[in-house]
Amino acid sequence: MNNGGVKTFYAPDEDDVQSFRVRVFVACVFAFACCLLLAAWLYILQVVRHDHFYSKSEGNRTALLPLVPHRGDIIDRNGVMLARNFIAYTLEIDGKQSRKKQNETIDALASIIAIESRDRQRFDTFLVENRRHRSAPIRTRLSDEEMARFIGQRYRFPNVEVQARLFRDYPHGKLASHLIGYISRISEKDVEHIEEKGEAANYRGSKNIGKTGVEAVYEADLHGITGAEQIEKTAGGYAVRSLSNKPSVSGNSVELSIDIELQKVAEAAFGERRGALVAIEPASGEVLALVSMPTFDPNLFVDGISRPDWRMLNDSPDKPLLNRAINSAYPPGSTFKPFMALAGLAAGKRTVERLYPDPGGFWFGNHFFKDDKKGGHGMVNLHKSIVVSCNTYYYVLANDLGIDAIAASMAWFGLGARTGVDLPGEGEGILPSPEWKRKTFKTREQQKWYAGETISVGIGQGYNAYTPIQMANALAAVANGGKLMRPRVVRAIIDDKGQRYVQSPELVREIPIKPEHFAAVRKAMEDVTRFGTGARAFAGAPYRAGGKTGTAQVLALKSGQRYGETCKTNPRLCDHSWFIAYAPAEAPKIALAVFVENGGWGAAAAAPIARQVIDFFLLDKRARAPADIEDEDSAEAERDSAEAGESVRAGERIE
Amino acid sequence: MIAALREHPLSRLARALARPIDPALxxxxxxxMAYAVVVMASASPERLGSQLLHISLALAGVWIVAFIPAQRLLSLAPVLYVAGVALLVMVMLFGVSAKGGQRWLDIGVTRIQPSELMKIAMPMMLAWFFQKREGHIGWREFFAAILLLAVPVGMIARQPDMGTSVLVAAAGIYVCFFAGLSWKLIVPAIMTGIVGIAIFVAFGDSMCQPDVSWRPIMRDYQKQRVCTLRDPYLDPLGDGFHTIQSTIAIGSGGLTGKGWMQGTQTHLDFLPEHHTDFIFAVLSEEFGFAGALALLVLYAVLLLRGFYIAAMATTLGTRLLAGAMTMIFFTYVFVNVGMVSGILPVVGVPLPFVSYGGTALVTLSLGVGILMSIHNSRRAERE
Known part of the structure; x- marks a missing residue:
């Protein structure tokens, strides 16, 4: 026990207990010394400096009031205002009072200004959700007349305060609502997030926070920095004078890459149909339009959505709150074929010229995979396979490539992975592979990959499911010659002094495919809009566009059941319609993916929408009936008038 | 007559039940706890009911633990320690976030905070360990003890929960101190601390400039906390807000206070968290220096009794545990009162037995129960 080496760390004296007691005594002295120190400090605070603190707390109470910053604006690429603030008066009731007293106050208020049951409901939800707030708004956005009436009778309402508050306004209403998002009252959950980020001080006084869309993703920019004002208050709580002032810093404005006029045309082209559209500038990855139909009015959320409104939006079978453009994944159907063709070329399994016979389908094992055309397309090379959308060519190609090679090539295009767009709630989609199956399914039986499944994957059916933004972005990479960019909806941040910070394009990867292979596939896609499945929609276009139609099955048809039977009885069982397109062919300035939910055949539903959007973008004119296009003069006239009528126009066009 | 009453079976039962209770503690x-109820009635009357529930739970805990022989309690230490570490790992993996940190575990009915368990399990584990190695305690043992200490402390600090990790670390260090950690290590450590504080007091102005980084010793937000301590008006709406308002509350209380329910700082909502970590400010505002001093005297009696029990304990393990437990009580009081009165940074440490909150109350009461149990073992041996 007494070996010397140990001594430096442990000093066991002749009597362990005695040495322990010495240590207890030392600890005891230390603890009491510290307690005396505390007592002395409290004596200084409470007795010596009592007068100083007493005057601070009693006579004139100083209070620190947060100065809430101005939230930044959201504008489109041409400076059109999409989200802004305005000042309005609100009536707020002391939240610390009993419910009974509050209700009496509200009843009395209702006799001089309009208070609807909806306002009362919102007041109640506010109290339940926001226990930390001292006052709760009963009426917002008072008119001048209402203000005058209230001020006249103010003496009757000692517990009601008039507050000038900033409100958020979305002047375009339902337009681009998924993209812009909305702000709404800070919930208890938001408070936790704010506290986690250490932002609690900056949100003292803030009532709203971005909930979805750009409003949520760019919350840190838009919110601004809260200031503080130290004021003196009388015993009654009224402000006497301002002692010091640390001004707030307004939030940064956010400039979207979206062209709101293009967005308007795109949304109008959908009409009543459900679906999504994403248009991207291939060179930069800037998103030009991002549509998810149906939309909703973000203004409903700004001062707390009422229960009936919420129920209507949330329970609708059309799911208006769902952002189909980035959140939902659908089988790509035949729009998958150009990517398959590129994969085949890259792997050396196909050449541009080589012909393959199409007898009207492909026997694999004892299953016959059918082509759309009975009897087949005859001898088919890569070009023709895309133009006529030949299934057999891709059944054979998928079989030759194998699922692992397919999955690896599609991953180059970012399919089945989040694109990283600066919007919340992006979905991943599904890039099927044996590995994906192992991760997704539980039982050994389900995890097994069947060779037949590879064949369906080859034509964009089976497990394949991609979001519209993935399809648009992948196509943009085809259009720009193999550069996969990160899509972005915000292209610049403008600070409160007007300084503009541009976000530079971000390259995700160079796709390892030869330029001549891209050229071959693009050539085929351009002929789709001239002679192929997209020819009707693009008839008479004064520019060359590349495109590809797609139709995605909702249900696998039972044998003997003719297509259309289920669709006729229930429109929600109709096939989904896809169209992907880029233009102009020689130097693409726009690449887009159009998806129409239960739209039927791709060429019929989705392609005309793509045509209208590209027309507006390149030619700066509204969609016209195909008959008008023959007459170039009238077209010119219409274009001029359209120009005269538009104060804000799309950026690029062809002369 | 009286003798007959003493022999009455019910009276015997009562004595048997009261036997493990140490009257002073x-x-x-x-x-x-009574003081706490009085203050709570003013600070947050709506929570009085649940606080009373917590108190009854805590008292039951004291009584049950006091019944268990100290050596059996010590033998539970490894199980508690391993369970505590396992729970901390679970918090890291599936914990629920609340109030700025991931430290809660949802167990269906209620949420528990495993780091709280470590405050008891840690000193028990180290005391058990040193007792196991009694007679062979050398540098290897201290090294192992530091490892046993560092793992859970690291995990709690990562949550991040500075307050609890400091308390758990302190608990472990106290055991090492009582186990005989050489003065040659302790004295220099304390000297470094004193020199550090002196440097900060002397050169704080230039050290707190925004372009001065304290890495790798502290992260920026931690630096800000320390700097806010020097000048709360650096961050008047954030960390400084608590300190400014609680110091005003304490100072304005004066010698005898503004009277029960009369604290303007409390009742006009200037005091944040006034029922939990900052309840000392409410007490000081309403009962003044006299009330604060009375509280400190109560704690002093608790500490004296704890040190006495430690000094009288018969085995190494119980000695270490009693000493460390008493020092933990002291640390709670010192850190809480220090932070509320503006001489220590604001870390989330409750005022023992007074702050609102069930977990801390029960944990600390279990600590009192352990002290009683240790004292009983001594008595049992003597008889």
Whole structure:
């Protein structure tokens, strides 16, 4: 026990207990010394400096009031205002009072200004959700007349305060609502997030926070920095004078890459149909339009959505709150074929010229995979396979490539992975592979990959499911010659002094495919809009566009059941319609993916929408009936008038 | 007659039940809790009911633990320690976030905070370990003890929960101190601390400039906390807000206070968290220096009794545990009162037996129960 080496760390004296007691005594002295120190400090605070603190707390109470910053604006690429603030008066009731007293106050208020049951409901939800707030708004956005009436009778309402508050306004209403998002009252959950980020001080006084869309993703920019004002208050709580002032810093404005006029045309082209559209500038990855139909009015959320409104939006079978453009994944159907063709070329399994016979389908094992055309397309090379959308060519190609090679090539295009767009709630989609199956399914039986499944994957059916933004972005990479960019909806941040910070394009990867292979596939896609499945929609276009139609099955048809039977009885069982397109062919300035939910055949539903959007973008004119296009003069006239009528126009066009 | 009454079976039962209770500790505990109820009635009357529930739970805990022989408690230490570490790992993996940190575990009915368990399990584990190695305690043992200490402390600090990790670390260090950690290590450590504080007091102005980084010793937000301590008006709406308002509350209380329910700082909502970590400010505002001093005296009695029990304990393990437990009580009081009165940074440490909150109350009461159990073992041996 007494070996010397140990001594430096442990000093066991002749009597362990005695040495322990010495240590207890030392600890005891230390603890009491510290307690005396505390007592002395409290004596200084409470007795010596009592007068100083007493005057601070009693006579004139100083209070620190947060100065809430101005939230930044959201504008489109041409400076059109999409989200802004305005000042309005609100009536707020002391939240610390009993419910009974509050209700009496509200009843009395209702006799001089309009208070609807909806306002009362919102007041109640506010109290339940926001226990930390001292006052709760009963009426917002008072008119001048209402203000005058209230001020006249103010003496009757000692517990009601008039507050000038900033409100958020979305002047375009339902337009681009998924993209812009909305702000709404800070919930208890938001408070936790704010506290986690250490932002609690900056949100003292803030009532709203971005909930979805750009409003949520760019919350840190838009919110601004809260200031503080130290004021003196009388015993009654009224402000006497301002002692010091640390001004707030307004939030940064956010400039979207979206062209709101293009967005308007795109949304109008959908009409009543459900679906999504994403248009991207291939060179930069800037998103030009991002549509998810149906939309909703973000203004409903700004001062707390009422229960009936919420129920209507949330329970609708059309799911208006769902952002189909980035959140939902659908089988790509035949729009998958150009990517398959590129994969085949890259792997050396196909050449541009080589012909393959199409007898009207492909026997694999004892299953016959059918082509759309009975009897087949005859001898088919890569070009023709895309133009006529030949299934057999891709059944054979998928079989030759194998699922692992397919999955690896599609991953180059970012399919089945989040694109990283600066919007919340992006979905991943599904890039099927044996590995994906192992991760997704539980039982050994389900995890097994069947060779037949590879064949369906080859034509964009089976497990394949991609979001519209993935399809648009992948196509943009085809259009720009193999550069996969990160899509972005915000292209610049403008600070409160007007300084503009541009976000530079971000390259995700160079796709390892030869330029001549891209050229071959693009050539085929351009002929789709001239002679192929997209020819009707693009008839008479004064520019060359590349495109590809797609139709995605909702249900696998039972044998003997003719297509259309289920669709006729229930429109929600109709096939989904896809169209992907880029233009102009020689130097693409726009690449887009159009998806129409239960739209039927791709060429019929989705392609005309793509045509209208590209027309507006390149030619700066509204969609016209195909008959008008023959007459170039009238077209010119219409274009001029359209120009005269538009104060804000799309950026690029062809002369 | 009286003798007959003493022999009455019910009276025997009562004595048997009261036997493990140490009268001095029990009295202090009950007085502290009663004080807490009085203050809570002013600070947050709507929470009085649940606080009373917590108090009854805590008292039951004291009583049950006091019944268990100290050596059996010590033998539970490894199980508690391993369970505590396992729970901390679970918090890291599936914990629920609340109030700025991931430290809660949802167990269906209620949420528990495993780091709280470590405050008891840690000193027990180290005391058990040193007892196991009694007679062979050398540098290897201290090294192992530091490892046993560092793992859970690291995990709690990562949550991040500075307050609890400091308390758990302190608990472990106290055991090492009582186990005989060489003065040659302790004295220089304390000297470094004193020199550090002196440097900060002297050169704080230039050290707190925004372009001066304290890495790798502290992260930026931690630096800000320390700097806010020097000048709360650096961050008047954030960390400084608590300190400014609680110091005003304490100072304005004066010698005898503004009277029960009369604290303007509390009742006009200037005091944040006034029922939990900052309840000392409410007490000081309403009962003044006299009230604060009375509280400190109660704690002093608790500490004296704890040190006495430690000094009288018969085995190494119980000695270490009693000493460390007492020092933990002291640390709670010192850190809480220090931060509320503006001489220590604001870390989330409750005022023992007074702050609102069930977990801390029960944990600390279990600590009192352990002290009683240790004292009983000594008595049992003597008889």
């Amino acid at each position: 029990a009295l202090v505990l009950v007085l502290l």
